[in-house]
Amino acid sequence: xxxxxxxxxxxxxxxxxxxxxxxxxxxxxxxxxxxxxxxxxxxxxxxxxxxxxxxxxxxxxxxxxxxxxxxxxxxxxxxxxxxxxxxxxxxxxxxxxxxxxxxxxxxxxxxxxxxxxxxxxxxxxxxxxxxxxxxxxxxxxxxxxxxxxxxxxxxxxxxxxxxxxxxxxxxxxxxxxxxxxxxxxxxxxxxxxxxxxxxxxxxxxxxxxxxxxxxxxxxxxxxxxxxxxxxxxxxxxxxxxxxxxxxxxxxxxxxxxxxxxxxxxxxxxxxxxxxxxxxxxxxxxxxxxxxxxxxxxxxxxxxxxxxxxxxxxxxxxxxxxxxxxxxxxxxxxxxxxxxxxxxxxxxxxxxxxxxxxxxxxxxxxxxxxxxxxxxxxxxxxxxxxxxxxxxxxxxxxxxxxxxxxxxxxxxxxxxxxxxxxxxxxxxxxxxxxxxxxxxxxxxxxxxxxxxxxxxxxxxxxxxxxxxxxxxxxxxxxxxxxx
Numbered sequence: 001x002x003x004x005x006x007x008x009x010x011x012x013x014x015x016x017x018x019x020x021x022x023x024x025x026x027x028x029x030x031x032x033x034x035x036x037x038x039x040x041x042x043x044x045x046x047x048x049x050x051x052x053x054x055x056x057x058x059x060x061x062x063x064x065x066x067x068x069x070x071x072x073x074x075x076x077x078x079x080x081x082x083x084x085x086x087x088x089x090x091x092x093x094x095x096x097x098x099x100x101x102x103x104x105x106x107x108x109x110x111x112x113x114x115x116x117x118x119x120x121x122x123x124x125x126x127x128x129x130x131x132x133x134x135x136x137x138x139x140x141x142x143x144x145x146x147x148x149x150x151x152x153x154x155x156x157x158x159x160x161x162x163x164x165x166x167x168x169x170x171x172x173x174x175x176x177x178x179x180x181x182x183x184x185x186x187x188x189x190x191x192x193x194x195x196x197x198x199x200x201x202x203x204x205x206x207x208x209x210x211x212x213x214x215x216x217x218x219x220x221x222x223x224x225x226x227x228x229x230x231x232x233x234x235x236x237x238x239x240x241x242x243x244x245x246x247x248x249x250x251x252x253x254x255x256x257x258x259x260x261x262x263x264x265x266x267x268x269x270x271x272x273x274x275x276x277x278x279x280x281x282x283x284x285x286x287x288x289x290x291x292x293x294x295x296x297x298x299x300x301x302x303x304x305x306x307x308x309x310x311x312x313x314x315x316x317x318x319x320x321x322x323x324x325x326x327x328x329x330x331x332x333x334x335x336x337x338x339x340x341x342x343x344x345x346x347x348x349x350x351x352x353x354x355x356x357x358x359x360x361x362x363x364x365x366x367x368x369x370x371x372x373x374x375x376x377x378x379x380x381x382x383x384x385x386x387x388x389x390x391x392x393x394x395x396x397x398x399x400x401x402x403x404x405x406x407x408x409x410x411x412x413x414x415x416x417x418x419x420x421x422x423x424x425x426x427x428x429x430x431x432x433x434x435x436x437x438x439x440x441x442x443x444x445x446x447x448x449x450x451x452x453x454x455x456x457x458x459x460x461x462x463x464x465x466x467x468x469x470x471x472x473x474x475x476x477x478x479x480x481x482x
Contacts, residue, residue: 003210005117006041007091007117008121009056015281016351017336022061030286036122037055038072043124046131055079058081079242080242085254088204089221089255090227094228094244094249097225114141114208115207115209141208144267146265148163148203150202151201155194160184160202163180165178178270227251227253283348298313308322312330377389390453394448400441401468402442405463406459406460407436408459412432413454414430415448415451418445420442
């Protein structure tokens with residue numbers, strides 16, 4: 001049986017301002033109605049002998065991940081929460097150990113589970129060619145090889161890592177040993193790689209038996225295996241998730257599977273494939289894959305242009321107008337606007353680093369914050385008031401809570417609300433409202449089958465999100481989560 005292991009812990013900084021620390025690109029619907037994570041799972045629907053996926057993600061993204069799986073009717077093998085980022089080798093090690101230890105899925109635990117490692121943020125257009133590459137790779141993985149998949153390049157690309165081919169092990173299929181992995185090169189180096197014919201793009205996809213990867217990790221990087229074993233043994237189940245032990249996992253070296261194992265092992269092979277692959281790692285990649293008008297522009301949202309060519313323009317919340325530009329990226333969100341030359345978009349991550357250094361929230365969150373129960377968006381604020389638009393999913397409820405410095409007014413826009421206000425219980429419908437005085441215990445719940453929309457008006461001397469005491473919270477949120 002093939003168990004897909006989906007690595008969904010990335011931050012996608014080169015797609016800022018759309019991708020943020022708490023809402024990264026794998027959670028976005030960049031190419032169709034599904035998110036990148038959902039597309040990664042859905043494209044496996046025709047794969048024979050495949051189980052439900054195991055997803056590894058940042059603990060901050062846990063509820064978004066679970067909700068996105070539910071929206072496509074996927075019951076995961078497990079959702080493993082990383083307390084800290086430690087790169088792909090520890091993530092894969094933790095997944096493999098968890099699967100080998102897990103006897104709750106009706107699958108014989110014989111150390112022969114086949115793992116298909118997939119990043120959650122890739123595009124693959126030619127699914128049949130993708131399946132063909134997986135079939136070729138599985139034949140070698142069944143024999144105890146560690147298989148990676150190299151994308152046959154169609155030109156020099158400085159935004160991708162590369163794999164240099166070693167000696168061929170299958171002349172007919174061009175399957176070869178791995179000579180070395182190379183990080184993202186500059187443009188001139190990328191051109192040399194392509195001209196040599198010795199390199200493929202590094203897809204970040206792998207296939208191997210769970211027992212094989214653990215054996216090789218023990219041989220090449222034993223500290224990673226030891227830390228991950230401890231993190232699994234001391235980990236705990238939490239709702240739909242499995243939490244790795246923070247202290248143990250933090251002690252793991254941070255390393256990619258490429259360098260921790262694949263470049264060192266004598267059991268590594270690369271299967272080259274061409275299946276319309278992209279990792280959508282930059283705005284340039286989105287321009288390349290997007291539907292263009294007669295002037296080679298990709299236009300999304302409320303955009304007005306004149307004399308604009310070869311550009312990508314995206315508006316999320318307001319009109320964006322552009323005149324007389326060429327080869328540009330313009331992306332507007334509710335709290336930030338990016339303007340960049342197309343040949344400089346790989347440097348967007350430098351802006352994100354500046355935002356983080358300056359303590360700017362625009363690096364981490366959007367104005368609209370996604371929560372396990374729905375979403376909230378601040379639409380106006382000043383010294384003594386804040387106005388939020390709140391959406392509660394059907395069946396969802398906020399924590400039972402109180403505030404010591406602010407009062408709240410709730411106005412129901414659509415749907416039905418069940419409200420606890422001190423000793424009272426209320427049912428509010430569209431156009432009805434209630435007032436929560438300072439210090440009064442309160443909760444709001446959506447008992448209906450449609451989303452509950454409401455406006456929350458906060459007033460008081462202090463409106464910080466840490467002015468909250470939770471008495472009952474099914475989602476176990478942090479203190480600063482509104």
